[in-house]
Amino acid sequence: MNAPLPRTFPAESFDTLNWSAIGTQLDREGYAALRGLFDADEARALAREAVTSNALRRVALESLDLGRGDLLYFDTALPRVWAQWCTDFYRQLAPVANRWNAMLCMPYRFPAEWKAFLECNDRAGQTQAQLYLNRLGADDYLALHQRSKGEHVFPLQVVVLLSAPGRAFIGGELVLTEQRPRMQSRPMVVPLSLGDAAIIATAQRPFKGSSGYYPVNLRHAVSRVRSGERIGVELSFHDAPRASGDEHPFILGT
Structure with a gap:
C-alpha cells in the first residue's frame, strides 16, 4: 500500500532542531x-506525487539553459502542506537572515512571518512561487x-532529496561553489541521503575578513546522474517576478 503524503509539521517539530548549531554552521x-527531515516512506510519497501530480x-531544464532533465513547479498557490513547511522554516530562518543583513550593513530587516514577507514580494511585483522539484535521469544534471531575481531576495533556501543515492540513482551530488574576491571558486559537495534536507545560501552570505564582514557569492548545482533517477525539491522563500509576454513563466538566476 502506498504511503500517505508527509504530515504537516507542527511548529514545535522545528523547535526541537538545534537552531543555534544550525545558525553557526550557516555562518561558517x-x-x-x-x-532525516522526512522518513523513507514520506520521501518516496513526495517523489511519487512529483511524478504523477x-x-x-513541467519544463525542460534545457529550455532554461540550466542543464538537462525536468523541472516541475506549481503555477498557482502552493498546496497547504508545502505552504506550512515554508511558514515553519521561515520563522526559524528569519533571525539568521536578519543577522546576515546586519553583518553586511544592509538596512533591510525581514518580517518575522513568511506571510508578511510575501506581502512585500507582492507589492514589488514578485508573485511566482519558487518551490520546484527536479527530476533527473541518467546523464541529466542541474547547472x-x-x-x-527580484527586489526582495531571502538569503537562505532549502533543498530536500527524495530518492535514495546508491539505490535509486548513482551520482547526482549537491554541489555548492563559493566565490570570494580575488580568489578561485571554492567547491563543496553536500552529501545527502533519502529524506535529508540542507539549508543553503541563496546567493550571498557574509564572510569575515581582516577588515570586517563582506559578501561572498554562492551558486549551487546537482552533478550528473550517472544512472537511475534522482528527484529533489528546492524551496525558496521569496517569489520571483512574474514573467510577461513571451518570457518563460519560471525564471532562475545563473
Missing part, C-alpha cells in the same frame, strides 16, 4: 544539513545557478 560554511507544470 553557508549551508547546514538536516538529517496534475498540479505541477550552477542562484535564485536571486
